[in-house]
Amino acid sequence: MRVYGVTGWKNTGKTGLMERLVSEISGRGYGVSTIKHAHHGVDVDQPGRDSYRHRAAGAQEVLLASAGRWALMHELRGQAEPSLPDLLARLSPVDLVLVEGFKRGAHPKIEAHRQEAGRDLLAWTEPTVRAVASNVILAGLSVPVFGLDDTRAIADFILQEVGLAV
Structure with a gap:
């Protein structure tokens, strides 16, 4: 994947950007899944x-199932937090997995930035x-800079980066 x-x-706008990218990229016909990393306890x-x-x-x-969705909750009970590769292995195959967080992970990323942060x-x-x-506007970076709300251009960039652009 x-x-x-x-x-x-x-x-800095990570979740809003994720939401817009999922909508944009899935709207183009690609299968998209997401992983959200939380630093705090989540339930x-x-x-x-x-x-x-x-x-x-x-x-x-505990696997919770209904006619509309299912969710699997796994209790770590003292075990180490799973790595991103471990979590990716649990997902069904899709064209693209967008990951929010895991800022030090080895995968390529786009950084959301708000000056006021x-x-x-x-x-x-x-x-x-x-x-x-x-x-x-940011200057002096060696990587491309996009407007935070320029979802279409960001999606184009990501799809090009992962080899899905036509």
Whole structure:
């Protein structure tokens, strides 16, 4: 599977860019899946729900299924956090997996940047950042710079990078 990341510091527009890219690229007929890395504890389940009760009782995995979707929750219970390659291996094959986060991962990435976030660009020090999407004009970078909201051009760039452009 082809993998491309959207990275950046907190409050720089990563999730909005991800959402627009998924819509743009899937709208062009490509199969797209996503992986979102969270630095904080995350729980997609709610206390009191049956599936939550199964996990609380000690289940290693709980698969929740309905007519519209299914979700597999896997409890680490002290095991190490899985690597990006381990997580990718669990996905069904698609044309492109967009990854939000994993800023130090080996996969190519575009960095979302908002000047008001007040953080230095990862692109200065992170060689896997292949382009920057910013809400301000940036000069002096050795990688392409796109407008943060120029979804079409960013999608074109990513598809070219992963060999899916026609």
